[in-house]
Amino acid sequence: MRGIYTLILGLEDEIRIKVGSLGEILFPEGYYAYTGSARGPGGFRRITRHIAVMNGENATRRWHIDYLLPYVILKDVITTSTDMDLECEAARRISMNCIPVPRFGCTDCKCTSHLHYSPSYTEMLSACRKAHRDLLQDL
Numbered sequence: 001m002r003g004i005y006t007l008i009l010g011l012e013d014e015i016r017i018k019v020g021s022l023g024e025i026l027f028p029e030g031y032y033a034y035t036g037s038a039r040g041p042g043g044f045r046r047i048t049r050h051i052a053v054m055n056g057e058n059a060t061r062r063w064h065i066d067y068l069l070p071y072v073i074l075k076d077v078i079t080t081s082t083d084m085d086l087e088c089e090a091a092r093r094i095s096m097n098c099i100p101v102p103r104f105g106c107t108d109c110k111c112t113s114h115l116h117y118s119p120s121y122t123e124m125l126s127a128c129r130k131a132h133r134d135l136l137q138d139l
Contacts (some may be wrong), residue, residue, distance in 0.1 A: 002043040003081040004090055006035045006128045007050060007065075009072035010121070019067040022103055030119040032072065033094055033128050034065050034105060037087040038079075047077060064105045065115070076125060080132045087114070093131035098124060 009032045016026045038046045052058040054069040061067060080086065091106070091114045098116035105114030118124040 001079075001081050002039045002083065003079055004035065004037055004039070004087045004132075005044065005047055005080075006033050006078045006090065006094070006132065007047070007074065008033050008076040008078070008121075008124055008128060009068070010075045011072050015071055017067055017071065019064050019104070020061065021107075022064060025101065025104070027068065027071075027101075028117070028119070030117055031075065031121050031124040032068070032101075033098060033116045033118075033124055034068075035087055035091040035094060035114045035116075036063075036065070036105070037085070039083065039085070044079060047079075064107075068115075075121065076128075078128050078132050080135055082136065086135050090131050090135055091116070093134065094127050097127035097130075 018024050038044045088111050094116045098118045100113035101115040
């Protein structure tokens with residue numbers, strides 16, 4: 001299966017991390033939503049790769065999210081099966097309710113961010129579910 005996904009991640013303690021070309025970023029404790037595309041040949045197996053990085057099983061840093069993953073706990077994954085390029089639209093919709101982390105995960109597009117923050121898990125989960133649920137209905 002292919003489509004787009006949003007990982008909902010929990011960070012227990014504030015941390016400052018050097019994130020590739022973005023430099024050092026201060027991540028407050030709370031919840032983060034990372035929206036990505038899984039429309040390539042591997043499809044949603046990309047999520048499995050993210051989990052491997054999170055668990056220390058893959059040290060390769062390919063994307064911005066790879067720098068944050070070792071420090072967080074996976075709380076939820078939301079997926080939308082589609083062949084359409086909806087990753088940016090999902091990220092834009094999430095940013096309507098959550099705080100974007102500037103330029104994170106979006107060096108290949110013009111989005112503000114593909115990583116969003118909220119101190120509230122309930123708020124984060126609701127924003128992400130709504131973004132994914134409404135995507136296909138509104139097109």
